[in-house]
Amino acid sequence: MTSVTPKRTRHVLGLSGGKDSSALAIYLRDRVPEMEYVFCDTGKELPETYEFLTLMEAYLGKPILRLTSERDFDHYLSVFNGYLPSSRMRWCTRLLKLKPFEEYVGADEVINYVGIRADEQREGYISTKPNIKSVFPFREDGITKADVLRILEESGVGIPGYYRWRTRSGCFFCFFQRKEEWVGLAREHPQFFEEAKAYEKTDDESGERFTWRQGETLDELIEKERLRGERGEDAKTARGPRRNLPLVSVFAEDDEDDDGERPCLICEL
Ligand code: SF4
Numbered sequence: 356m357t358s359v360t361p362k363r364t365r366h367v368l369g370l371s372g373g374k375d376s377s378a379l380a381i382y383l384r385d386r387v388p389e390m391e392y393v394f395c396d397t398g399k400e401l402p403e404t405y406e407f408l409t410l411m412e413a414y415l416g417k418p419i420l421r422l423t424s425e426r427d428f429d430h431y432l433s434v435f436n437g438y439l440p441s442s443r444m445r446w447c448t449r450l451l452k453l454k455p456f457e458e459y460v461g462a463d464e465v466i467n468y469v470g471i472r473a474d475e476q477r478e479g480y481i482s483t484k485p486n487i488k489s490v491f492p493f494r495e496d497g498i499t500k501a502d503v504l505r506i507l508e509e510s511g512v513g514i515p516g517y518y519r520w521r522t523r524s525g526c527f528f529c530f531f532q533r534k535e536e537w538v539g540l541a542r543e544h545p546q547f548f549e550e551a552k553a554y555e556k557t558d559d560e561s562g563e564r565f566t567w568r569q570g571e572t573l574d575e576l577i578e579k580e581r582l583r584g585e586r587g588e589d590a591k592t593a594r595g596p597r598r599n600l601p602l603v604s605v606f607a608e609d610d611e612d613d614d615g616e617r618p619c620l621i622c623e624l
Pocket of ligand 1: 448529
C-alpha cells in the first residue's frame with residue numbers, strides 16, 4: 356500500500372495596500388514565518404501603493420507577489436458593454452481581485468489572514484471555496500485602530516503616501532471615492548484623473564451617460580467643488596492635502612462614509 360503524504364496547509368495574507376492588512380502583515384511576520392504575501396494588482400493602482408509595497412517587502416524580508424488577472428480592466432469593460440463598475444456591479448473586484456487570488460490559491464488548503472479589527476463591524480471576503488479558511492487575528496486579539504497605528508509607527512514603515520489626501524487603498528478611479536478624494540486625485544495625480552475621465556462616455560443614440568459617480572461627470576464634480584470652495588462652503592470638501600498630520604489625525608476620518616457603502620476588503624483593508 357502506498358502512503359499518501361498529507362498536503363501542507365499554506366498561509367496566505369493578501370495586502371490591499373491599506374493600513375489594516377499592512378499592520379497585520381507586520382504583526383504576524385515573526386509568528387507565521389511561512390506566510391505568503393500577495394497583492395492583487397488591477398493595473399490601476401496608485402503609485403503610492405507600489406512605493407508602500409516596496410517598503411513593506413523590505414520590512415517583511417520577503418517578496419509580495421503581484422497577482423494579476425489574465426485580462427485587464429479595459430478588456431472586461433468592453434465585455435460589460437462600457438458599463439463602469441459601481442457599488443451595484445462590482446465586476447472589477449470579482450474579476451481583477453478575487454479571481455486572481457482564488458486562482459493563486461488553487462485547490463490547496465489555505466489559511467487566509469484577514470485584517471478586520473476588533474473595533475469594527477464588517478464582513479470580510481470570506482471565500483466560498485471550501486479549501487480557504489479565513490481567520491481574523493486582530494479580532495481575536497482585540498486589536499483596534501489605535502493599535503494598528505502603533506504597529507505601523509513602531510515598525511518604521513509608516514503609512515502609504517496617499518493617506519495624505521485619500522482615506523482608502525484601491526484603484527485610482529475607484530467609484531467608492533468621496534468627492535474630496537476625486538478632487539485630491541485631480542490635484543495629486545492629474546494624469547490619472549484625466550485617465551479616469553476618459554472612461555466616462557455618453558451613448559450617442561440613447562444619450563445614456565456612463566459616469567463614475569451617479570448623476571454627474573468628473574468634470575461636473577470638479578466644477579461644483581470649485582464653486583463651493585469659492586463660496587467658502589464645505590471646508591472639508593475644499594481642503595488641500597493633509598500634509599504633516601500625525602497618523603492619528605489622518606485616520607480619524609477613514610471610517611466615515613458618504614453613503615455607508617465600502618469597497619470589498621480585498622481592495623481596501
Ligand atoms: S478598488 Fe474600487 S475600482 Fe478597484 S477593484 Fe476595488 S472596488 Fe473596483
